[in-house]
Amino acid sequence: MIEMDGIRKIYRTQHVETHALTDFTVTIDDGEFVSVMGPSGSGKTTLLNIAGLLDTFEHGRYLLDGEDVSRLSDRQMSTFRNQKIGFIFQSYNLIPDLNVFDNVDVPLRYRGMGGSDRRAAINKALEVVGLSARTKHYPAQLSGGQQQRVAVARALVGSPSLILADEPTGNLDSAMANDVMDLLETINGMDTTVVMVTHEHELAARAQRRLHLLDGRLIDLEADDRPTPLVARPDGSSSARV
Amino acid sequence: MFAYMIRTALLSLRRNPVLSALLVAAIALGVAVSTAFLTVHYVYSGNPIPSKSNRLFYVQMDSWNPDRPYARSRPELPPEQMTYRDMQGIMASDIPTYQSGMFVASLTIHPPEAEQRPFRERVRMCFADFFPMFEVPFLYGGGWDRGADRGPEPVVVIDAATNDRLFGGGDSVGKILRIEDRQFTVAGVLAPWRPSPRFYDTHTGASQVPEGIYMPFEFVRIFEVETAGNLLIWTDYDEVDGFEAFLASEAVWIQMWVQLDTNEQRQAYIGFLDAYVMEQKKLGRFGRPLNNRLLDVMGWLKDQEVVPEEATGMLVISLLFLLVCAVNLIGILLGKFLSRAPEVGVRRALGASRTTVFLQHIVECELVGVIGGILGLGLSALVLRLINQLLTNNGQFGLDLPMVAAGIGLSLVAGLVAGLYPAWRICRLAPAIHLKLQ
Numbered sequence: 044m045i046e047m048d049g050i051r052k053i054y055r056t057q058h059v060e061t062h063a064l065t066d067f068t069v070t071i072d073d074g075e076f077v078s079v080m081g082p083s084g085s086g087k088t089t090l091l092n093i094a095g096l097l098d099t100f101e102h103g104r105y106l107l108d109g110e111d112v113s114r115l116s117d118r119q120m121s122t123f124r125n126q127k128i129g130f131i132f133q134s135y136n137l138i139p140d141l142n143v144f145d146n147v148d149v150p151l152r153y154r155g156m157g158g159s160d161r162r163a164a165i166n167k168a169l170e171v172v173g174l175s176a177r178t179k180h181y182p183a184q185l186s187g188g189q190q191q192r193v194a195v196a197r198a199l200v201g202s203p204s205l206i207l208a209d210e211p212t213g214n215l216d217s218a219m220a221n222d223v224m225d226l227l228e229t230i231n232g233m234d235t236t237v238v239m240v241t242h243e244h245e246l247a248a249r250a251q252r253r254l255h256l257l258d259g260r261l262i263d264l265e266a267d268d269r270p271t272p273l274v275a276r277p278d279g280s281s282s283a284r285v
Numbered sequence: 286m287f288a289y290m291i292r293t294a295l296l297s298l299r300r301n302p303v304l305s306a307l308l309v310a311a312i313a314l315g316v317a318v319s320t321a322f323l324t325v326h327y328v329y330s331g332n333p334i335p336s337k338s339n340r341l342f343y344v345q346m347d348s349w350n351p352d353r354p355y356a357r358s359r360p361e362l363p364p365e366q367m368t369y370r371d372m373q374g375i376m377a378s379d380i381p382t383y384q385s386g387m388f389v390a391s392l393t394i395h396p397p398e399a400e401q402r403p404f405r406e407r408v409r410m411c412f413a414d415f416f417p418m419f420e421v422p423f424l425y426g427g428g429w430d431r432g433a434d435r436g437p438e439p440v441v442v443i444d445a446a447t448n449d450r451l452f453g454g455g456d457s458v459g460k461i462l463r464i465e466d467r468q469f470t471v472a473g474v475l476a477p478w479r480p481s482p483r484f485y486d487t488h489t490g491a492s493q494v495p496e497g498i499y500m501p502f503e504f505v506r507i508f509e510v511e512t513a514g515n516l517l518i519w520t521d522y523d524e525v526d527g528f529e530a531f532l533a534s535e536a537v538w539i540q541m542w543v544q545l546d547t548n549e550q551r552q553a554y555i556g557f558l559d560a561y562v563m564e565q566k567k568l569g570r571f572g573r574p575l576n577n578r579l580l581d582v583m584g585w586l587k588d589q590e591v592v593p594e595e596a597t598g599m600l601v602i603s604l605l606f607l608l609v610c611a612v613n614l615i616g617i618l619l620g621k622f623l624s625r626a627p628e629v630g631v632r633r634a635l636g637a638s639r640t641t642v643f644l645q646h647i648v649e650c651e652l653v654g655v656i657g658g659i660l661g662l663g664l665s666a667l668v669l670r671l672i673n674q675l676l677t678n679n680g681q682f683g684l685d686l687p688m689v690a691a692g693i694g695l696s697l698v699a700g701l702v703a704g705l706y707p708a709w710r711i712c713r714l715a716p717a718i719h720l721k722l723q
Contacts, residue, residue, distance in 0.1 A: 092717040097634055118638045125636025132720060136631045140296045152289050153636035197635070209720075 044205055044236045045071040045094055050103035052089050052259070063089040064100070065259040071238060073204070076231040078247035079240045081256035087240040088209055090256065094238060095128050095207045096120040108204065125153050129198030129235075133210035135190040137182040137197075143169070144178040147197045154201060168200040169193075172226060188219030195226050199235070206230055208239040212246060224249055286641075287648070294649035297625070304621060305653070308614055312657025312699050315610030317664030320692040322596070322603040324669055324682055327691075329491065329592040333480035334420065337544070338582035341418065342551075344541040345580070346371060346562060350519035351572025363576045365488065365589075366515065366537040369505075374561055376412070380554045381543035383418035387411035388539050389489055389496060390505070391513040395463035396451050406447075407513060408464070409486075409496040410505055416442070416473075418544050419485060424448075426458035426473035429501060433472075437501035440472040447497035448474045465508055469500070484582050486540050487589040489514045492676070505532075512538040535570075545579075555579065607699055614653075614703035622646055622711040626719040633716035646708035647701070654700020655693065662692045 052064040063086045071077050079087050092098035093105065096112055105112050108127060115123065129150075130136075137146050147168055151161045169175045172192040182190050191211060198206055208227065212220035224246055231237045241247050255262050298305040332338050347355070347363035348371060354360035372386035387409060394406045415421070416428030429440045441462060448457050452471075460471045482491035504510075509528040518525075518536035525534045545551045558577040565571045580588055622629075629642055637645070662684060669682045684692070 092720075095634065097717040097720070098715065118640065121633070121636050121638035121641070124634060130634045130720075132631075136627070136634075136720060138628055138631065140300060149632065150635040152286070153632075153641065155286065 044073045044075070044108060045069065045238070046104075046106040047094075048104045050093060050100050050105060052086075052093060052098070052100045062259050064093070067103070067259065067261060069254065069261060071236060074231070074234050074236055075252060076228070076237045076250045077239070077252045077254060078250035079238065079254045079256060080242065080244070080247050085256040086259040087256055089259075091207050091209050091238065091240055094205075095130060096124050121153070125150055126201065127204050129201065129203040129206045131191070131194050131198045131206065131208040131211045133213040135182070135187070135194045135214075137190055137193055139182050142179050142181050143174060143185070143193050143196075146182070146193055147200050150197065150201045164200050164202075165196075168196040171199065171229065172196045186219075187215055188222060191215060191219070191223050192226065195223065195230070199230055204235060206235055206237045208237065210240050210242065212241065212243065220246065290645050290648040291652065293645060294652045297649055298652065301621070304617070308617060308653045308703075309657045309660065311610045311614055312654055312696055312703075313660035313664060315607035315699055316658045316661025316692055316696045317668055319600075319603040319607040319695055320662060320665040320684070320688060321668035321672065321682075322599045323691055323695075324665070324684060324688045325672065326592065326596045326600045327688060328481045328682055329596050330586075331481055332583060333482055333484045333586075334582060336420065340544055340546050341582050342543050342545055342554075342579040343582075343585040344375065344543055344558070345578040346375075346558065346571070347573045347576035348535060348537070348565075348571055349573055354573070361576070363578055364517065364537045366517070367539050367541050368535055368537055369532045369539060371561075371565075372539045372541055374565075375541070375558065378554065378557050380545070380550055380557055382546050382550070383414035383544040384542065385412040385415045385418060386502060386539045386541045387415060387485065388505075388512045389486060389514050390508070390510045392464050392498075392500075392508065392510065394451075394498070397460070397462070401451075406498055407496045408498045408500050410500055410502045410510075412502050414544075415499065418542065419480070422476040422478055424474045424476045425456040426471070428499075429472050434501050434503065437503040437507075439467055439469045439504075440501065441469040442473045442475060442499040443471060444475040444495065444497045445477055464498070464500070467507070482586065482591050484586055484591075485542060486514065487586070487591055488540070491586070491589070491591040514538065543579075551579065604695075607695060608702065611699040611702040615706055618650065618703055618707040619710060622707045623714075626711065626714055629711055629714060630716040630719035634720060639712045643708050643712035646711055647704050650704025650708065651697055651700040654696040654698075654703075657699070658693045658696025661696060662689060665692060 047067055047069050050064050050067040051062075054061040054063055067090070079090060081087050089098065093100050096107070100113070107123065112120065112123065138149065141149070144165055147165045148161060151164060156164070166175065169178060172195050174189065174192055174196065177185065177189065182193070185193065206227070211227070212223050215223060227237055227239065228249065239250060247253050334341065344367070345363040345365065346367060348368055349355040349364050354362070355364045356362050367386075376384060376386060378384070390408050390410050391405050392408045393403050395403045412434050413429050413431045421428070424445060428442055429438065432438070433440050441464070443451070443457070443462070448454055451462065452460055457471045457474055462469045462471055479494055483493050483495060484491070506528070511531070516536055516538040518534060520535045522536070525531050525536070543554065545554055555577065559575060562571050562575055562577060633642065666684055669684065672682055
């Protein structure tokens with residue numbers, strides 16, 4: 044699903060260069076559930092943004108679903124995001140003026156789907172997250188957990204092959220967090236690849252594989268809770284493969 | 286997608302009603318002023334009779350002083366009007382499809398109701414061909430026939446407003462109207478008719494409405510009435526003794542129009558005019574070089590510089606005002622759009638391309654433009670009413686369909702001018718930066 048090879052991302056200001064990702068290489072297979080951990084500033088969100096085609100990179104190669112995305116135009120990347128990727132954010136990022144139904148509708152609008160197809164897909168997604176009765180509610184009328192479930196419905200409504208979740212439980216209490224994790228596992232069970240950034244070890248442990256980032260480098264890899272040694276490269280970069 | 290963009294734009298406008306009202310008001314003000322002055326310019330510069338403007342010709346002949354031209358600044362020009370005797374002379378031609386000399390007189394009208402006081406009214410003295418030549422529309426009856434010109438027979442045509450005033454409206458054909466000391470029979474009542482500009486007599490004001498009463502030209506002899514318009518003479522006016530002498534003088538005061546439908550007719554008529562002048566030269570008149578002119582309607586209006594410089598100047602200023610309104614909105618829209626960067630980031634993540642985001646914001650600006658434009662057109666109608674009152678021209682300036690379309694067009698352009706840069710800026714934002722901030 045995701046093949047990153049030697050990705051380098053540098054944020055530049057007038058005086059400072061910040062290396063967010065340094066010669067980063069990773070492969071994530073179709074249908075995997077991978078968690079990404081690391082301290083603040085380690086490059087987790089940058090990784091997710093690049094993986095979701097929301098940010099560019101200076102160097103390296105990125106194959107998403109077998110396609111080299113570094114050469115895609117903005118329109119092609121938008122289509123890719125719309126059709127293959129679902130996003131879930133820590134602060135839900137629902138549009139406050141739109142009710143639940145219309146929030147979930149947004150990605151389908153950009154896909155140009157017909158009205159009846161959209162309605163069917165939205166109702167199905169809301170059913171999966173258990174919010175079929177709240178279609179007319181606005182985000183402000185919902186709890187944090189419910190808002191995140193709407194965001195999950197919005198991410199999965201277009202049947203993407205990849206879900207990118209950036210600390211999806213960061214603003215939720217443990218019960219709600221578990222609900223959201225259950226949902227992510229359900230989605231993963233539908234052959235959807237899930238990549239989740241989290242700070243919480245307990246939640247990360249529910250993924251099939253854990254990636255650890257530090258200073259923009261991959262420092263550890265665990266698959267099925269079995270520790271795997273770090274593969275060091277002669278140039279000082281690091282990589283990990285299943 | 287377009288409907289979705291409009292819906293999203295409406296939501297955005299509703300989010301901050303005060304700011305949205307400010308945006309709309311700025312466009313409305315600009316459109317109101319610019320559409321009002323565009324209408325004034327349009328009325329002055331339009332084609333008043335598009336169906337035959339290239340077949341109607343204003344006739345000029347140079348009967349002026351052999352020693353100096355009619356206009357020193359433009360010595361090539363013949364006089365703008367013609368003498369009575371020359372009008373009589375060329376009216377003998379049977380080449381034109383229609384032809385009419387004409388002038389405006391001021392005559393006393395005696396209303397049929399005794400309690401109404403007599404009043405002075407502008408009366409157009411013309412020939413029977415005036416009505417078919419200028420396609421004057423009738424509510425009741427029609428013009429008089431050519432035989433009535435010769436008599437002349439005491440017939441008049443009145444416009445709808447005069448009919449309302451004198452007879453309380455309705456079919457007044459056959460009713461009697463006393464003008465000066467004579468009784469006239471109403472031959473026809475005009476339907477509303479307002480050629481803009483009033484091309485057939487630019488000397489008494491192209492923005493004026495047509496006269497209320499029309500009468501056979503030859504009553505000029507009976508009433509011995511002089512023109513209420515312009516009269517110029519190059520010989521000594523004090524030596525003109527009596528009305529018949531005035532009619533035979535070199536005074537120019539008559540407008541002459543002919544309808545020439547074919548090129549053959551035009552060539553023949555030019556030949557006729559040349560022959561007439563050569564004949565007059567033999568009689569000791571027309572001491573200046575042969576200089577006859579036939580100008581069609583638009584040529585004549587251009588020659589007369591009917592569009593006042595003030596109207597053009599005000600139009601330019603009003604368009605600049607609209608531009609200033611639109612430019613002022615750029616900063617406001619930029620702030621409004623950038624405050625929505627996190628939402629734009631979400632939409633980008635969900636599949637909106639840069640182009641889609643750009644178009645979405647342009648649609649919002651155009652929505653502001655159209656709403657402002659509609660309000661602006663309403664304001665523009667009020668401004669025009671004010672201009673009409675100031676110029677006392679009886680509602681000459683008003684919004685018609687082309688002007689409404691122009692107003693909406695201006696509002697769309699203003700919306701585009703205001704929105705292009707903010708929309709471009711917001712669509713260029715990197716979505717990743719704002720997703721964490723929401």
